[in-house]
Amino acid sequence: MKASLRIALVAAAATLAATARAEDRADDSGAPTWALEAEVVAGIGWVSPGLPADRARPSGLDEQSPWTDCDERGEDCTVRVASAGFDQTLGLRLAAHFAIGPRVALGLGARVQPAAGRGVLAGWVLEASGRLVLYRRGPLGLDLDLRVGAGQIQFQPPQEEVDGPFARSGLAWVALALGGSYAIDDGVELFLALTPRQSFPERVFVLDLGLGLRIRG
Numbered sequence: 319m320k321a322s323l324r325i326a327l328v329a330a331a332a333t334l335a336a337t338a339r340a341e342d343r344a345d346d347s348g349a350p351t352w353a354l355e356a357e358v359v360a361g362i363g364w365v366s367p368g369l370p371a372d373r374a375r376p377s378g379l380d381e382q383s384p385w386t387d388c389d390e391r392g393e394d395c396t397v398r399v400a401s402a403g404f405d406q407t408l409g410l411r412l413a414a415h416f417a418i419g420p421r422v423a424l425g426l427g428a429r430v431q432p433a434a435g436r437g438v439l440a441g442w443v444l445e446a447s448g449r450l451v452l453y454r455r456g457p458l459g460l461d462l463d464l465r466v467g468a469g470q471i472q473f474q475p476p477q478e479e480v481d482g483p484f485a486r487s488g489l490a491w492v493a494l495a496l497g498g499s500y501a502i503d504d505g506v507e508l509f510l511a512l513t514p515r516q517s518f519p520e521r522v523f524v525l526d527l528g529l530g531l532r533i534r535g
Contacts, residue, residue, distance in 0.1 A: 350534035352415065353425075353533065353535075355411070355414070356530055357410070357412075357413070357509075357528040357531075358410060358530065359408070359409045359513075359526040359527065360408055361471065362525045363404065363522055364403075365485055366399060369486065369520060370394070370485070371485065371486070372440065374388070375395050383480065384397060385397070385482075397484075398475070398477065407471065408431070408432070409431040410430045410432075411429045411430070412427060415449055421451040423448075424448055426446055427447060427465070429442070429443040431471060435474070435483060437470055438489065439470050439489065442469040443469035444467055444469055445493070446467065447464060448463070459500075459507070460499075461499070462495070463497070465513075466493075467491040468489055469491065471487050471517070472484040485522075488518045491517050492516055494513070495511050495526075497509050497510065497511035510528065511526070512527060513527075
């Protein structure tokens with residue numbers, strides 16, 4: 319009797335495992351091969367004293383202005399920051415992803431910041447990414463992206479006297495994005511993404527919270 323029960327339990331476990339593998343293969347066989355994304359992002363960045371200003375100090379202003387530590391010509395300034403703290407910015411991110419495996423995709427994207435100052439790629443971050451699908455069942459999905467990019471996310475610390483400069487970030491970026499999605503139609507998803515990112519060599523930490531629309535095909 320006990321032997322028969324053990325055989326029945328083993329057979330049931332094997333059947334469940336085979337069914338799960340079959341479902342995985344079915345899910346993978348119908349996996350989308352590409353995805354297009356549009357995402358509105360609200361970024362919170364850590365701004366500290368010593369960050370370079372996006373432009374030279376205007377004539378008529380001195381070291382008491384928002385431009386500090388300038389050279390003799392009023393250039394190569396830093397932005398006056400009373401104390402380190404968080405600042406915010408808004409942006410739009412567009413991206414395209416192409417599957418190279420059942421749960422892996424590569425992508426290209428651009429983060430655009432409408433309110434930005436001057437400098438190389440000011441307000442733009444151009445990125446390449448690798449995506450790992452952590453979970454996908456029914457309408458729900460969970461993805462993890464590793465991104466590397468080039469560009470600037472800029473913040474404008476508030477100043478009392480005049481409209482001060484933007485603080486320049488480093489040009490190199492590394493980001494890790496965790497996104498959860500919900501399918502609202504066949505091939506159409508809404509998603510939320512949390513993306514911490516860090517720039518180099520000027521170190522600026524930014525935490526992006528995004529809400530977006532994804533189209534799969």
